[in-house]
Amino acid sequence: MKNAGEGLTYLGLRLATYSVVLVIGYILADIIWHGIPALSWEFLSGPPRQSGAAGGILPAIVGTFYLVSGTLLVALPLGIGGALYLSEYATRNRLTMAIRLAISTLAGVPSIVFGLFGLGLFVIFCNFGASILAGALTLACMVLPTIIVACEEALLAVPQGLRSSSLALGATKWQAIRTNVLPYSLPGMLTGTILAIGRAAGETAPILLTAAAFFLPRLPGSIFDQVMALPYHLYILATQHPEAEKVRPMQYATALVLLLLVLGITMGATILRSRFRKKYRW
Amino acid sequence: MAQRRWQEKAIQLTLVAMATTSLLVVVLIFLFLGKEAIPFLKDPGIARLLDRQWMPVSFQQEHFGLLPLLTGSLVVTLTATLITVPFSVLGAIYIAEIARPLEREFLKPFIELLASIPSVVLGFFGLVVLAPLVKALFGLPSGLNGLTGGLLLALMAIPTVISISEDAITSVPRHLKQASLALGASELQTILRVTVPAALPGIIAAVMLGMGRIVGETMVVMMVTGNAALVTLNPFQSVRTMTATIAAEMGEVSFGSIHYSALFCVGVVLMLVTFVLNLGAQRVLKRYGMMT
Numbered sequence: 063m064k065n066a067g068e069g070l071t072y073l074g075l076r077l078a079t080y081s082v083v084l085v086i087g088y089i090l091a092d093i094i095w096h097g098i099p100a101l102s103w104e105f106l107s108g109p110p111r112q113s114g115a116a117g118g119i120l121p122a123i124v125g126t127f128y129l130v131s132g133t134l135l136v137a138l139p140l141g142i143g144g145a146l147y148l149s150e151y152a153t154r155n156r157l158t159m160a161i162r163l164a165i166s167t168l169a170g171v172p173s174i175v176f177g178l179f180g181l182g183l184f185v186i187f188c189n190f191g192a193s194i195l196a197g198a199l200t201l202a203c204m205v206l207p208t209i210i211v212a213c214e215e216a217l218l219a220v221p222q223g224l225r226s227s228s229l230a231l232g233a234t235k236w237q238a239i240r241t242n243v244l245p246y247s248l249p250g251m252l253t254g255t256i257l258a259i260g261r262a263a264g265e266t267a268p269i270l271l272t273a274a275a276f277f278l279p280r281l282p283g284s285i286f287d288q289v290m291a292l293p294y295h296l297y298i299l300a301t302q303h304p305e306a307e308k309v310r311p312m313q314y315a316t317a318l319v320l321l322l323l324v325l326g327i328t329m330g331a332t333i334l335r336s337r338f339r340k341k342y343r344w
Numbered sequence: 345m346a347q348r349r350w351q352e353k354a355i356q357l358t359l360v361a362m363a364t365t366s367l368l369v370v371v372l373i374f375l376f377l378g379k380e381a382i383p384f385l386k387d388p389g390i391a392r393l394l395d396r397q398w399m400p401v402s403f404q405q406e407h408f409g410l411l412p413l414l415t416g417s418l419v420v421t422l423t424a425t426l427i428t429v430p431f432s433v434l435g436a437i438y439i440a441e442i443a444r445p446l447e448r449e450f451l452k453p454f455i456e457l458l459a460s461i462p463s464v465v466l467g468f469f470g471l472v473v474l475a476p477l478v479k480a481l482f483g484l485p486s487g488l489n490g491l492t493g494g495l496l497l498a499l500m501a502i503p504t505v506i507s508i509s510e511d512a513i514t515s516v517p518r519h520l521k522q523a524s525l526a527l528g529a530s531e532l533q534t535i536l537r538v539t540v541p542a543a544l545p546g547i548i549a550a551v552m553l554g555m556g557r558i559v560g561e562t563m564v565v566m567m568v569t570g571n572a573a574l575v576t577l578n579p580f581q582s583v584r585t586m587t588a589t590i591a592a593e594m595g596e597v598s599f600g601s602i603h604y605s606a607l608f609c610v611g612v613v614l615m616l617v618t619f620v621l622n623l624g625a626q627r628v629l630k631r632y633g634m635m636t
Binding site: 066068071072074075076078079081083085086087090092093137140143144146147148151152157161164165166167168169170171172173174175178179181183186187203206207210230232234235236240253261263264265266267270271273293294296297298301310313317320321324325328333 | 351359361362363369376377437457461463464502559594607615618
């Protein structure tokens with residue numbers, strides 16, 4: 063029944079979709095293909111030498127790990143608490159509406175503006191200096207809306223009946239939440255949070271102004287130290303290095319490590335989530 | 345009993361306080377951007393921002409005109425949007441209405457994968473692979489220009505726009521499609537004349553959200569647009585966006601200088617632009633009941 067015109071339209075739709083797929087595949091293949099030969103144990107476990115032209119990226123990996131852990135430590139409790147309030151306690155009042163508006167506003171703020179904000183508040187006003195602390199707090203503000211939304215979704219997925227049956231047995235509101243809601247929504251909250259954190263690990267703009275140092279061969283000793291970070295390291299190697307062509311293998315290897323880290327976190331969380339979804343099917 | 349009631353109250357108050365953090369952060373963002381931007385508006389004055397040049401470091405006369413940065417952001421945003429829209433809309437239609445279930449299971453996560461590639465990695469790819477390609481293809485003196493930036497930004501926006509548009513298309517009530525099919529329209533006629541028009545508000549909102557992401561993106565544009573502050577709307581020329589200006593120059597200014605304050609002014613403008621785009625998108629989504 064399909065005529066030629068319809069066939070062409072179908073072809074066009076399919077072509078548009080698969081050209082996007084092709085481009086993604088090409089980018090991944092390019093990074094992996096050029097990155098793998100430059101990877102070595104020394105690269106992963108050694109400090110950089112000759113301002114990044116040789117040696118490894120261990121301090122950058124450790125720095126990113128510290129920043130991400132700090133972000134998680136701050137943003138996870140705030141996100142869970144905020145989501146609990148919004149989904150379990152909040153009534154339709156001015157405060158709730160203001161909070162919801164704030165969350166959607168926050169979600170749209172450009173990452174570099176978070177950098178400016180972190181610079182103004184944490185680095186200068188609070189006098190933390192450019193440090194792990196300032197960087198992690200800035201990143202935490204950035205991922206907070208995503209985490210709240212993810213946690214709220216996980217809470218909403220728990221059937222209402224579980225709450226009411228607990229309340230009917232005489233539990234207080236918090237008891238009902240603690241025993242009948244939190245245990246079932248926790249996996250969803252955690253995986254949603256991990257997804258948000260994966261994005262934070264790859265962000266450059268906010269830490270550019272608040273935490274990152276380019277060449278710091280030793281590991282950070284306290285949360286008030288500056289750190290190297292993978293995304294920032296890649297940026298500097300690719301654009302600021304005097305011999306950018308010569309250090310190309312180092313650039314590709316750093317890009318690959320960052321890519322694997324972020325994709326690994328994201329895919330891990332996605333797989334976990336689908337597993338939990340299968341486990342609790344209401 | 346009294347103790348338990350007190351405990352309940354305390355927990356609720358803690359949760360309210362935690363939820364209010366987001367509100368606090370938004371207020372603090374406006375406060376601190378304003379606080380650092382105001383010195384510029386006071387001393388050199390707001391008129392200096394209307395200059396036609398951005399030349400913050402100079403031996404004779406510094407210029408802090410926002411115009412080249414605004415046109416820079418405009419060029420890459422428009423280029424990226426023009427590339428994003430056809431691919432995203434066609435892709436969303438294909439995934440939502442045409443792809444077989446198994447195909448959809450592969451396409452959706454694969455395209456979402458693109459959203460999780462760090463922007464600095466995309467920027468690096470652009471610098472090393474795409475820019476030389478653009479240079480050779482169009483016979484330009486340099487591949488670092490608005491077009492290269494626009495292409496990469498489109499890649500960043502496409503997954504967002506596809507996934508929201510696809511939601512909009514999928515949520516078109518089934519009876520609309522069935523009515524159209526029952527009247528003898530073909531599957532394709534139904535998709536193009538009934539489903540897509542019904543989902544249009546959602547698709548428009550998706551594009552606006554995508555534009556918000558594009559305007560605010562920093563690393564990609566800083567790495568591949570060449571960063572020359574020219575007043576131009578030509579995507580084949582090097583441009584300097586607002587985001588790249590802040591990121592590139594903030595590291596070199598002394599705190600509290602005019603230049604420092606001027607960069608916060610750029611941040612305020614950027615914040616307002618994205619705020620308007622996002623608010624607009626949410627209005628559209630809410631008006632048509634596509635957001636809970």
